[in-house]
Amino acid sequence: MQILKPLLHPPIARLWAGLALAAIGDQVYRIALIWLSVQLAGAHAGWVTAAEAATVLATALFAGAWAEGWDHRRTMIGCDLVRAGLALAPVTAWAMGCLNLWTLLIPSVALAALRGVFEPALQASLPRLASSRVLLTPTNALMDATARLARLVGPTIAGALAGFLPTIGLMAATTLTSLASAIAITSLRHQLPRQPRTARGSRFEMLTRGFRAIRDRGYFRYLLWRGGVVNGLWVVSLWLCLPLAVQRGGLEAFGARGLGVVGLVMGAYGVGNLASNLVVGGLVVRRPVTMILVGNAVLGLGLALMGWAALAAPKDLAAPLIMAASAFTALGGPVMDVPMATLRQTVFAAHEVAAVYRLSIVFDWGGMLLATAVAPLALQAVSPEMTILLCGGVIVAAAAAGLTHLGAPADWQAMTAAQ
Secondary structure: OHHHHHHHOHHHHHHHHHHHHHHHHHHHHHHHHHHHHHHHHHHHHHHHHHHHHHHHHHHHHHHHHHHOOOOHHHHHHHHHHHHHHHOOHHHHHHHOOOOOHHHHHHHHHHHHHHHHHHHHHHHHHHHHHOOOHHHHHHHHHHHHHHHHHHHHHHHHHHHHHOOOOOHHHHHHHHHHHHHHHHHHHHOOOOOOOOOOOOOOOOHHHHHHHHHHHOOOOHHHHHHHHHHHHHHHHHHHHHHHHHHHHHHHHOOEEOOEEOHHHHHHHHHHHHHHHHHHHHHHOOOOOOOHHHHHHHHHHHHHHHHHHHHHHHHHOOHHHHHHHHHHHHHHHHOHHHHHHHHHHHHHHHHOOHHHHHHHHHHHHHHHHHHHHHHHHHHHHHOOOOOHHHHHHHHHHHHHHHHHOOHHHOOOOHHHHHHHHHO
């Protein structure tokens, strides 16, 4: 299987193993965070995600530009070690009897800030580990699969542990998995030696490097704003409206209720994600923009089906139908994310990749910030179930707006022909 070929390279295999464990820990942490926030604040739990999005946005815009000149491997190790410590903060607050929305929010915001530094460093490191485009696409798919695998395994672990552990106890898993990731990245000292310092220039030049890189690429500007729309509506649907719909509707499935049902739905999402990733990782990316639009359309249609199931299905069938729609929704993720990563790493110069990825974070998390800030207000007038359905429809419309970019971009054709 093409997606597994990078695992024959020990450095890539070690990195993947560490990142996979970290992603599972993060997923368990996030499920616990959202469920505790919904219990403490109801629909206002959306402000937790909004605060995280604002932090990632600010980090990517400012601290991320400053960190571009740092050594990528050491940057990732440092982020993992700090993450391991921060994950224990809510557990400590609970043990001291002072757990509230603020003691959940503050460490979660700090954890989110690390993402704006860690992810660009990772994306800039992958082309150094996968030295050819033939290896780069499956490597991107494999690294993308860490999040997909986590969405499958994380909710399952969270649902199982919730049966005998307090929800707050799930958060401690991130400490162990972050340490495992730091150890894996530390082992890459020979494959990722300290890179030459290329991110020189004034602070303003570093801040705007990504914008200057995409200046003459109209199709990439469309992909950026599309990413903001899709990610904003996706996070509102799955991470706010879904738990609210389960909680308020009293939905049950296969003997599970509450957090257990959320875990089942997210586990089904993980199954679809992983299955799609295994297929996409073996494809040759020829028309990346077309693949991205197809992925958006599948994602939007799936969310609309989830909203319909929650609204109209009989109560005893609602949760199983939502699970099926969730698995279908997840098929779209790798179809849009893998070609986006390969496109970004192929058409931009090596020293521009981190800056362009940072710009992608700005749009993606900017969309999340706007959507999650508006969602608590919108949910006063619209039910969570209807909100999920409407979000799916808007995502399909955003994909339709890109029909004028269906051809392979000229710079993509030039770079792939040269290789």
